[in-house]
Amino acid sequence: MASKKKIAFISTMESTPWGGSEELWSRTAEHFLSQGYPVSANVKGFGLVPEQLDRLRAKGCEITFRRPPVPQSLRVRAINRFFPHPMKHPDGAWLDAVKPDLVVISQGGSFDGVTWMLECKKRSIRYVTITHSAHAGHWPSDRLVASCSEAYKAAAACFFVSNANRAMTQWQLAADLSQAEIIRNPFNVSYDVAPPWPLVDPRYRLACVARLEPPSKGHDLLFEVMNMKKWRDRPLEVVLYGSGLHEMNLKNLKKYLNLTHVVFAGFTDRVEGIWSQCHGLILASRVEGLPLALVEAMLCGRVVIATDIGGNAEVIEDNVSGFIAKEPSVRLIDEALERAWQRRDEWEEMGKNGAKRIRELVPRDPTRVFYEKLLTHLNPI
DSSP states (O other), X not given: OOOOOOEXXXXXXXXXXXXXXXXXXXXXXXXHHHTTOOEEEEEEOOSSOOHHHHHHHHTTOEEEEEOXXXXXXXXXXXXXXXXXXXXXXXXXXXXXXXXXXXXXXXXXXXXXXHHHHHHHHHXXXXXXXXXXXXXXXXXXXXXXXXHHHHHHHTSSEEEESSHHHXXXXXXXXXXXXXXXXXXXXXXXSOTTOOOOOOOOSSOEEEEEESOSOXXXXXXXXXXXXXXXXXXXXXXXXXXXXXXXXTHHHHHHHHHHHTOTTEEEEEOOSOHHHHHTTOSEEEEOOSSOSSOHHHHHHHHTTOEEEEESOXXXXXXXXXXXXXXXXXXXXXXXXXXXXXXXXXXXXXXXHHHHHHHHHHHHHSOXXXXXXXXXXXXXXXXXX
């Protein structure tokens, strides 16, 4: 009986040990392991190993933790320049050691995994990409765009979590990606969840569920909106769920502005518990793919106020299941929140509209769907 082919998962996450972008590849890797496939993974080492990776290792996944890149010495640069067989790129060396039949490159931004793609292409290793966000502020330079285009076009499939991310990436490459597909990330609530509507006593509560990272998640914009007199005077509380590298900075800003109606609740993995207490989600994001927090809030029947970034407006029907701020700015976030406030008596019904719509767009088991797609690339006809 022939042995099963080997699959490798590569995460380009460099900022934190874990995040929403890591759920799809890791859960899919776990599914391959359960079916008897040999699985390897390559992730950045942070010292602290997330429990999800510990679980993967315990199930048989061979995990390599990357070290931060070290600048090449003069000696290495001289060897690479003058000798016909230069020293291997560390990404290529890992691929040579693992010898995978299929590589899945999970990248936070559109071009984070280009080096990995090119190293796979150089070795004629079949590979697919997952892109979790694309941003107009992150364009490849003239020096790099040809390599980026070459890397994408050689992929067996290019998976994006939203149509907006796919369109932005194609725009930046000035090229169509005929093998592009939309996939969904797994979520952390039951698909059939229906938490009861929270009491409004004494305030309405909006949750902001996001990594504490203002450059991408826009907490500074949200704070500036909540600093307006009208929002100070109204019975509305914003509860921040999450952790991140800017937590102390944001707490200092809250204190500086005396935002008593903004509350830090920390990170929690009890997501359904958030929606047993909060009436809606507010996201002031500057960069997104399709936020897990948005999908989870809608599954739980909660109204969403969000910026028109990434796939947000692809799932939220403005004024029907939520409210869209046309861009991440104080003026337009305030405008969307004002529209929401004027219709606060309708939030519960709008949440029901959203709960129905999100189930039309997101499958019950996104991991299984992705696993089956990968099987067609691991065992092409």
